Amino acid sequence: MNDLILGWDVGGAHLKRAVLAPDGTLLSVDMAACPLWQGLDQLDIAMAALPPVAGRSVATMTGELTDLWPDRATGVAGLSAALVERLGPDLRIYAGRAGFIGGTDAAAHAGDVASANWHATGAAIARLLGDGVLMDIGSTTSDIIHFAGKHICFRGYADCERLESGELVYSGAVRTPVMALAATLPFRGRPVPLMAEHFATTADIHRLTGALPEGADLHPTADGGPKTREASARRLLRMVGRDLGPATLEEAERLAASAAEMQLHRLHRALALVLSAGAVPLGAPLVGAGVGRFLVRELAVRSGRPYLDGGLVLAGTTTLASAAADCAPAVAVGHLAIA
Structure with missing residues (x-):
């Protein structure tokens, strides 16, 4: 079970998590409300609302934008530190153009890390289509x-x-x-x-x-x-x-x-x-x-x-397609960590 990949999208309003097998098969997708502007305790509440799963975590974020912090750079540093504390020292954070970096290195790459979830989704969809x-x-x-x-x-x-x-x-x-x-x-x-x-x-x-x-x-x-x-x-x-x-x-x-x-x-x-x-x-x-x-x-x-459903592209099957579309950056960052 420790071989599982947990893809996280930590937003200012929602927390999203996708669980993928080592071969990229999507196993589950979950989302919880996370009004991060109210405090970091909301992150704990949202995480507790998700079913417990053990695995290797990778994350992307937009939560650094909330007025919990005075600016984006401070938000990236604060949120990445909070994620390392909760998800472990092996956490990798998606830094867009710079790829994946260590959780403790996020502050030094704040410009690449901040709000890079769109880059993760786009990169994953582009590879597939x-x-x-x-x-x-x-x-x-x-x-x-x-x-x-x-x-x-x-x-x-x-x-x-x-x-x-x-x-x-x-x-x-x-x-x-x-x-x-x-x-x-x-x-x-x-x-x-x-x-x-x-x-x-x-x-x-x-x-x-x-x-x-x-x-x-x-x-x-x-x-x-x-x-x-x-x-x-x-x-x-x-x-x-x-x-x-x-x-x-x-x-x-x-x-x-x-x-x-x-x-x-x-x-x-x-x-x-x-x-x-x-x-x-x-x-x-x-x-x-x-x-x-x-x-x-x-x-x-x-x-x-022509229209294509991004959830079906990311999930590969109809079973989790709707959830994958709702939480596309979380699924995408998990796929990118495997590729």
Whole structure:
């Protein structure tokens, strides 16, 4: 059992772990909520929520971005030290362009380690497919990664560079505040300015459209209320100054459809920017990953490209394909450690 490879993706909101056999067979995938901004004890709580498994650990991270630390470099140093303490001194950390490094060496490679999980997923998918574009739409962000000849082709590496290139979009399927999607939304025939308040999130939108996958929304809602269609409608209507009752559930559903379209439009523009920067063959697939990959399917239709499920590519079978897609960086970093 000690020959097992444990791939970890340590985010600021979720902890994800994939367990692989030495030959690369995916054995299990698990995810737990991990609001790391509340303290490192949340990492312990999340780890305790996963089934116990012994093996050799490799990790990638984005949790260094949380305001638990004053900057990314300090976050990489602090989070890597915490992981070594919990996963053991043999922990290897993925440093993107620099490959795998020792856990105690992460602070010296902070620029390569910080938020490199997109690089892990892209590199693993590229090795398996050769050519295409990966869109990993998670709960909070979306990564758009062109790959060709079994290698990833990126214009930006650090978050600031990737934001400028369109390869990183801060729009996800669950945690994004609705006020970040648009300045106005149509309601009763008028463009209504959205209230700049954290009343509702994209989870509410996609719950009302019926697209939100089961198990995708692991964090409390904006108001701490229930995760029902009625409660989502109540939260979303607040964004346009309305209440459920005077306004109907059907009106909230139409409002959600408009908001979802705004999000799709933004993601489509970013995809078009990435496609325009490289010679991506028209037949090259759009590969979907993350809990928001239902959006990638729609974007594949709009861009006239075939769609491939990234979970099936990473898992190799349908049994764990859905879980592998939800936790793609964890599965990918495990594959890269074996290759």
